[in-house]
Amino acid sequence: MPGYSDPGFDTLALHAGAAPDPATGARAVPIHLTTSFVFESSDHAAALFNLERAGHVYSRISNPTNAVFEQRMAALEGGIGAISVASGQAALHLSIATLMGAGSHIVASTALYGGSQNLLHYTLRRFGIETTFVKPGDIDGWKAAVRPNTKLFFGETVGNPGLDVLDIPTVSQIAHEAKVPLLVDSTLTTPYLIKPFEHGADLVYHSATKFLSGHGTVIGGVVVDAGSFDWDASGKYPELTEAYDGFHGMTFSEESTVGAFLLRARREGLRDFGACLSPHSAWLILQGLETLPLRMERHMGNTEKVVAFLASHPLVSRVGHPLLESHPSHALANKLLRHGAKGAGSVFSFDIQGSREQGKAFIETLKIFSHLANVGDCRSLVIHPASTTHFRMSDEALAGAGIGPGTIRLSIGLEDPDDLIDDLKRALKAAEKAGNQ
Amino acid sequence: MELQVNGAKTYCYTGGKPFDAAKPTVVFIHGVLNDHSVWILQSRYLANHGFNVLAVDLPGHCKSQGEAPATVEEAADFIGALLDAAGVQKAALIGHSWGSLIAMEAAARLKDRITHTVLVGTAFPMKVSPALIDASLNAPEKALAMVNVFSRSTLAAPPSALGPGTWVYGAGMALGRRVLRSNPAVNVFHRGFVACDRYTGGEAAMAALTSPVLFLLGGQDQMTHPKAAQGLIQAAKAAGQKLQVVTLPVGHHQMTETPDATLFAIRDFLRA
Numbered sequence: 001m002p003g004y005s006d007p008g009f010d011t012l013a014l015h016a017g018a019a020p021d022p023a024t025g026a027r028a029v030p031i032h033l034t035t036s037f038v039f040e041s042s043d044h045a046a047a048l049f050n051l052e053r054a055g056h057v058y059s060r061i062s063n064p065t066n067a068v069f070e071q072r073m074a075a076l077e078g079g080i081g082a083i084s085v086a087s088g089q090a091a092l093h094l095s096i097a098t099l100m101g102a103g104s105h106i107v108a109s110t111a112l113y114g115g116s117q118n119l120l121h122y123t124l125r126r127f128g129i130e131t132t133f134v135k136p137g138d139i140d141g142w143k144a145a146v147r148p149n150t151k152l153f154f155g156e157t158v159g160n161p162g163l164d165v166l167d168i169p170t171v172s173q174i175a176h177e178a179k180v181p182l183l184v185d186s187t188l189t190t191p192y193l194i195k196p197f198e199h200g201a202d203l204v205y206h207s208a209t210k211f212l213s214g215h216g217t218v219i220g221g222v223v224v225d226a227g228s229f230d231w232d233a234s235g236k237y238p239e240l241t242e243a244y245d246g247f248h249g250m251t252f253s254e255e256s257t258v259g260a261f262l263l264r265a266r267r268e269g270l271r272d273f274g275a276c277l278s279p280h281s282a283w284l285i286l287q288g289l290e291t292l293p294l295r296m297e298r299h300m301g302n303t304e305k306v307v308a309f310l311a312s313h314p315l316v317s318r319v320g321h322p323l324l325e326s327h328p329s330h331a332l333a334n335k336l337l338r339h340g341a342k343g344a345g346s347v348f349s350f351d352i353q354g355s356r357e358q359g360k361a362f363i364e365t366l367k368i369f370s371h372l373a374n375v376g377d378c379r380s381l382v383i384h385p386a387s388t389t390h391f392r393m394s395d396e397a398l399a400g401a402g403i404g405p406g407t408i409r410l411s412i413g414l415e416d417p418d419d420l421i422d423d424l425k426r427a428l429k430a431a432e433k434a435g436n437q
Numbered sequence: 438m439e440l441q442v443n444g445a446k447t448y449c450y451t452g453g454k455p456f457d458a459a460k461p462t463v464v465f466i467h468g469v470l471n472d473h474s475v476w477i478l479q480s481r482y483l484a485n486h487g488f489n490v491l492a493v494d495l496p497g498h499c500k501s502q503g504e505a506p507a508t509v510e511e512a513a514d515f516i517g518a519l520l521d522a523a524g525v526q527k528a529a530l531i532g533h534s535w536g537s538l539i540a541m542e543a544a545a546r547l548k549d550r551i552t553h554t555v556l557v558g559t560a561f562p563m564k565v566s567p568a569l570i571d572a573s574l575n576a577p578e579k580a581l582a583m584v585n586v587f588s589r590s591t592l593a594a595p596p597s598a599l600g601p602g603t604w605v606y607g608a609g610m611a612l613g614r615r616v617l618r619s620n621p622a623v624n625v626f627h628r629g630f631v632a633c634d635r636y637t638g639g640e641a642a643m644a645a646l647t648s649p650v651l652f653l654l655g656g657q658d659q660m661t662h663p664k665a666a667q668g669l670i671q672a673a674k675a676a677g678q679k680l681q682v683v684t685l686p687v688g689h690h691q692m693t694e695t696p697d698a699t700l701f702a703i704r705d706f707l708r709a
Contacts, residue, residue, distance in 0.1 A: 006586050016604070019593040050453075052482035054596035054603075054696055062601035070602030071593070080608040081599045227611030232500075254450060255481075257474040257499060258611040259599040266600055 009076065009192065010293045017071025018286075031283045032064045050248055051255070051267075061270050065279040069286050073212075073222050076191040076289075077204055080227035081262050083270065084220065084282055088187060088207025089115050090275035091221035095183055095203055097273060098265040099237060100151040102128025107145040107152070109136040109166060110400040111159020113207075114390040116185065117397070120154075135400065136164045137328065142171055146178045151236060153178075156185040157194055158329075160375075161349040161385055161409040162320050165329035165336060172200030179234040187211070188375070192296040193343040194336055197226040203261070210376025213288035214295050218281045223265065227258030240264055295378065298414045299346035300339060305417040306410070306424065310350050315428050320407075321348040346412040347375045349385070351404055352428070354435045359384060359406050361434035365427040368419055369410065380413035380420055440522045442496075445503030447519065448473070450492040452484020461552070462525045463707065464516065465492035466543075468534030468558070469629030470581070470613045472499040475533065477598045478696045479703055488707070491528075493519060495539075499619045505628055509535075509636040513542035520550065529553035529648075529707055533692065534661060535633050538563060541650075541669075545642035553707055554646055557653040557699070558689045560665035561639030565630045574627040581613040581626070590657035590688030597693040605693045643672040649679035651706040653691060653699065660689040681706060 007015070018029050037056040039045035047053040056062050070082040085091050096106070108120055110133045120131040134141040136155055153175035155166040172182040181202035186194065190211045196204050206212055208220035231240040231253050240260040241253045247267050252260035270276055288295075304323060311319045322333035322341040330341055337343030352359055363371050369382040373389055383389065385403050398404070412420065438456055440447045450473040463483055465476040473480070473492035484490040496515060497505025506512035516539060520528055529552050532540030537559035544551040572580035589606050597603040617626055643650075650673055654663045663684055673680045683702045687694035 006582060007592065012592070015592050017593050019591065047482060047485070050481070050485060051600070052478065052485055053700070054478060054598065054600050056596065056601060062596070064601070067596065067601035068593075071604050074602070074604035074607055075592070078607060078610075079604060080611045081603040083602060227608060228614070230615070248453060250453060255453075255474070255477055256599055257472055258608060258615055259474075259603070262599050262602075266602075 012072065012075045013292050014290050016075035017068040029065060029068050029283060029286055032279050035059050051250070059279065060274055060276040061266060063279045063282070066277055066282040069282040069289070070222065072286065072289055073206070074224050077224045078195050078197045078226070079204070079224040080258055082222050082224040083262060083265050084208075084222045084277040085270070086221065086275040086277055087219050088185070088205065088209060088221040089119065091205035091207070091223040092116055092119060092185070094265055094269045094273065094275065095205060095223050096124065096129070096152065098261060098269050099239065100129060103149060104129050104151045105147045105149045106131040106154055107142060107150055108133055109155035109159060110134065110397075111136050111162055111164045112156055113160045113185070113187075114385070114393065117390075118392060133400070136166050139167070139170055139174070142174045150178055150180055152180055153182045154184075155182075156187070157189040157196060158344050160188060161347060161403065161407070163322055163327070163329060163344050163348050165322060165332040165344065167332055168196055168199035168201050168336065172202070176200070179236055181229040188345045188347050189337065189343070190292060190296060192293055193338045193345060197228065199336060202226050202229040208285045209374070211296065211299070212292065213285040214292065214376065214378055215288055216374060216377035216379065218284040220277050220281045220285050225259065225262045229261075231260050244268075295414060299412060300342050302414065302417045302420060303346040303348070303412040304342055306412055306420055307348070309421045309424065313428055315353055315432055316350055317353045318351040319348070320350060347409065349403070349407045349409045351406050352408060352431055354406070354431060356406065358431040358434045359408060362408065362427045362431040365430035366423055367426075368415060368423040375409075375411035377411060378414045380415055381411040383409050385409050440519065442515065442518050442522045443503060445496060446501065447496065447503065447522070448494045448500035449523075450474070450477070450480060450490070452481040452490040452492070454484040454490070456491075456523070457489050458524050460487060460489040462489040462491060462523070462528040464519070464528050464530050465490065466516065466530065466532035466536035466539050467495065467498075468536045469633065470584075470616045470626045471533070472612065472616055474598065474612065475690075475692055479692060479700045482700055483704065483707075486704070489525075491519070491523060497620045497623055497625055498616055505620060505623045505625045506632065507628055508632050509538045509542050510638065512539040512632070513546055516540075516543035517547050520547070526550060527552050529555070531555040531557065531703060533557040534559070534689065535563070535629050538633065538636050538639065541642045541646070542638060544648055545645035548645070548647045551646075551648045554648050554650045555653060555703055555706060556650065556669075557691055558655055558658055558661045559652060559669065560661035561669045563633040563636060563661065563665075565634040570627065570630050570634060573630050574624055577617055577624070577626050581610060584613070584660065585609045587659040588689035590655065590694060594694050595696070597696055603693075605690065608693070609690065639669055640672040643669055643678065644676040646673075646676070646678055649681070649706070651702065652680070652682040653702050654682065654684045655687045655689055655691050655694075656684045657687060658689045
């Protein structure tokens, strides 16, 4: 493609990382369902293992279909490369395990997906990694939480499910002053709504299960490196800046001035932890990525209408979307996100005035919204976080994450918006009746 | 490894192998706003296949201290000093873009000490548009984006320096930013472009070479179009140089857009 100018987002979503298959002429990305790849010779094999030549060896480490997905995500995020993994949780674990071991410390936002909160609060503690949680908007809190052994700052672009927008420019600055990188979970916004690297983040990961794939058909994850963080200058990451006996005595920051993290994450993390993505799953995610810009526009348009409906309904006491001026992140969302506050995404929560029984009646009356534990599907979804995704959290921790006992979380899909509003209208009526019984 | 060259700490990547002066030595010289890491695949392979590799960070770039060279001639003298500091009597020189001019000029000055000269993505004169020179000084991020667009020929590069999943356009941007940031005293982007633009010694240097020379060009290169190397190729022919020209179907970053073909061309030339 000689002569192309800097391609735009929609073009990259379709073309980055892929060209017609040179062997068959296939235009769509082929699915390379193979565990391994034949060596041309013994020398080729040795050179691949020793990183003297680039290529595929074994699909736990890399695969051509996955590589297209990885290049495409790196292109869309503005990064240097990416690693696809089995799930969003695997992406978070790979990021952390690459950067630290026992005795390390993380500063994380309180407004996290419940699974991430579990990993940090419970599981990683068992492995000697502690986390201090800070409300995403508590700037002094981020500063105060830093310890000598802090290795990572971590937050979500828009916190799940309160949609607290992370002040990435400010938080990343604090992280960099502490000589640590900022890792951001951008699952709910996707690179279409915000590119965290442009605001100072160093690493981004996604649960590709959600909007990237977009059709509720596949579990996957991906971590992208901006190549911006200077591991050598920080001096806090011997994993990346000192010779590693576990991989040919390689010093990753010498091998690549900007890509040390990705080198170690793939060569150690995928090799040893093994949370690789199936090429079939990578292909399904690629199918979704190709229409990401179109779908995100529709998600946002539908969400705007549903938010307006709910905000004016007498049985609704609160709608937690930055579109509303009352939302604490309204101004920040306008500043950081594509299309302003509208770009805070299509996953948000609201509170029904009334009892738990009324909340139950609401959910069980919905016909178009599906009651399940996922977000970012093309179909509209609903869940009660306190009893499902965040059920392990104490009331205090729930409050810290902006979740009440009666909070309902919606994920707005691509249906006709009038049908979604009708569905909600009927369910709210049922909730009202349940309160009168 | 680190060497003291002209009194300044100088970093050379040795391909993951200890430096061994007994082996034939290959010096890799990067271009403007790059560093040793653009050569990782080629240098690591050669280091593991019988060569002694010094992939240098030029002075004032990334891990190397010292004053960033302002002219091709200054940089060429640095290469001579580097060989002296490493205790290397003879070496092959491989340069990319600006580095190709440095390799050629150094080979001309060092004469019999140079066994092979490889010019990757070269041109002479290597004129840089005034707009780009100005942008490199006053709007480096914009200039970096321009250079990356001009340098790349594909949105689907094969597995590259970081392995599969590398987005070479983004990697080029990130490396450029890092190199620029590494020298707070001098804008090495601007200085390097000016050095390319002002270099006038190409044909004389080519005539003075005593080593065989390989031109490794990108057929879709918009930074140093293959046509812009023809003058040097003609000069080499006129001087009776032992000459080889390989044109690969890629852009200006041969090392990442077609790493294997670039490696093989270099390897076979060095072995011949």
